[in-house]
Amino acid sequence: MGESIHTVTTLPTARQASCPFDPPAELLDARRHGPISRFTHPGGKPGWLITGYDLVRSVLADSRFSSRKELLNVGDFEVPPAPPGEFLLMDEPQHGRYRKPLVGKFTVRRMRLLAERIERITADCLDAMEKAGPSADLVSAFAKPIPTIVICELLGVPYEDRGSFQEQIDTFMGGETSEEGLIAAYTATQQYLAELVAAKRANPTDDVLSELTDSDLTDEELRGISLILLAAGFDTTANMLSLGTFALLQNPAQLAALRAEPSLADRAVEELLRYLTVAKSFMRTALVDVEVGGQTIEAGTTVVLSYNTANRDPERFADPHVLDLSRQDGGHLAFGHGIHQCLGQQLARVEMRVAIPALINRFPTLRLAVPAAEVGLRPETADIYGLKSLPVTWDV
Numbered sequence: 232m233g234e235s236i237h238t239v240t241t242l243p244t245a246r247q248a249s250c251p252f253d254p255p256a257e258l259l260d261a262r263r264h265g266p267i268s269r270f271t272h273p274g275g276k277p278g279w280l281i282t283g284y285d286l287v288r289s290v291l292a293d294s295r296f297s298s299r300k301e302l303l304n305v306g307d308f309e310v311p312p313a314p315p316g317e318f319l320l321m322d323e324p325q326h327g328r329y330r331k332p333l334v335g336k337f338t339v340r341r342m343r344l345l346a347e348r349i350e351r352i353t354a355d356c357l358d359a360m361e362k363a364g365p366s367a368d369l370v371s372a373f374a375k376p377i378p379t380i381v382i383c384e385l386l387g388v389p390y391e392d393r394g395s396f397q398e399q400i401d402t403f404m405g406g407e408t409s410e411e412g413l414i415a416a417y418t419a420t421q422q423y424l425a426e427l428v429a430a431k432r433a434n435p436t437d438d439v440l441s442e443l444t445d446s447d448l449t450d451e452e453l454r455g456i457s458l459i460l461l462a463a464g465f466d467t468t469a470n471m472l473s474l475g476t477f478a479l480l481q482n483p484a485q486l487a488a489l490r491a492e493p494s495l496a497d498r499a500v501e502e503l504l505r506y507l508t509v510a511k512s513f514m515r516t517a518l519v520d521v522e523v524g525g526q527t528i529e530a531g532t533t534v535v536l537s538y539n540t541a542n543r544d545p546e547r548f549a550d551p552h553v554l555d556l557s558r559q560d561g562g563h564l565a566f567g568h569g570i571h572q573c574l575g576q577q578l579a580r581v582e583m584r585v586a587i588p589a590l591i592n593r594f595p596t597l598r599l600a601v602p603a604a605e606v607g608l609r610p611e612t613a614d615i616y617g618l619k620s621l622p623v624t625w626d627v
């Protein structure tokens with residue numbers, strides 16, 4: 232078995248320009264050879280690449296695999312542990328200590344209030360686009376402002392700070408900044424969050440961060456939690472909105488079906504999440520020797536879990552490379568699975584559910600303003616896949 236195992240040299244850095252929605256060809260090729268491949272991390276350490284749906288899901292549910300940052304074994308360098316509060320990169324019991332108090336903050340009441348706000352925010356963005364039109368960059372006019380405002384309201388970031396805040400987040404999530412630029416943006420964000428936590432302690436308002444100040448969490452922990460919420464909640468949703476719109480424009484029959492049948496919207500959101508899987512891969516490290524798909528993953532080895540090829544696995548989804556908004560087979564892994572499954576998934580769904588139909592109904596003639604090949608794709612090196620820009624136009 233070991234002899235015939237497929238080997239992937241390292242992670243691809245680009246997609247084919249002709250298929251901007253499909254995972255890189257090397258990853259699809261790896262999946263075709265089998266659900267698990269030998270692999271060398273870009274940092275030089277040997278690891279495993281898991282591309283099949285069932286294996287990705289089983290590793291995510293297996294406590295013998297760790298999310299701890301300091302265990303990452305990808306190159307000849309030490310990785311520091313996640314700072315206090317950044318629970319995405321922690322295991323139990325630390326992870327649960329941070330996640331548990333948060334789960335109760337994403338209440339139905341708050342989601343309902345946010346849904347009303349999202350409708351308003353979306354309508355404001357669409358009004359501004361219409362006024363400035365008949366063309367726009369959909370990334371800056373629509374896809375970024377909506378999740379930014381939502382996450383700022385959730386954290387209680389004052390209105391006047393939002394512009395600079397968005398720029399900092401953009402810089403450290405965009406995948407194209409120099410090392411120094413990244414550190415500067417990260418430091419500025421940390422500093423801002425420290426001030427925000429202090430302000431909420433002094434003057435609590437009606438938001439998640441203020442509520443969390445009424446717990447045993449330290450300022451440093453609250454800053455870490457805020458950073459995770461922000462990093463996880465803003466960039467992912469923004470890219471789902473822009474890339475999702477691009478995918479619909481490139482699939483006019485699906486777009487027409489969604490316009491004609493509003494009740495398709497919930498299913499459409501799930502299908503776009505599956506098809507695009509912008510949070511494309513995450514890593515886990517084996518705590519002990521574990522057998523996965525007939526291979527032994529040795530203790531201390533870091534595996535890459537490819538959520539996007541898992542969501543395109545032909546053994547799990549019929550015609551996986553087809554965007555079919557009426558698809559019935561749910562269970563995608565776009566929000567992960569297991570203890571780290573996305574905390575903000577209901578919120579993300581509300582944002583997409585409200586914003587995408589509002590956009591396509593406001594502009595019935597919405598179309599690309601440039602050839603599809605000229606749409607600004609993010610490099611594959613960005614943690615979250617998506618668009619740098621999406622020039623669109625419409626008839627007035």
Ligand code: HEM
Binds near residue numbers: 564576
């Ligand atoms: C479409 C948008 C989104 C996508 C595709 C997405 C995707 C994901 C994925 C795949 C994970 C699991 C990571 C892993 O397996 O290690 C995750 C975790 C997380 N997400 Fe999201 N997310 C989205 C929106 C949001 C929003 C709006 C929020 C919050 C406001 C949020 C907060 C979080 C947090 C806090 C975690 C860490 C959970 C934990 O470690 O227990 N996400 N997300």
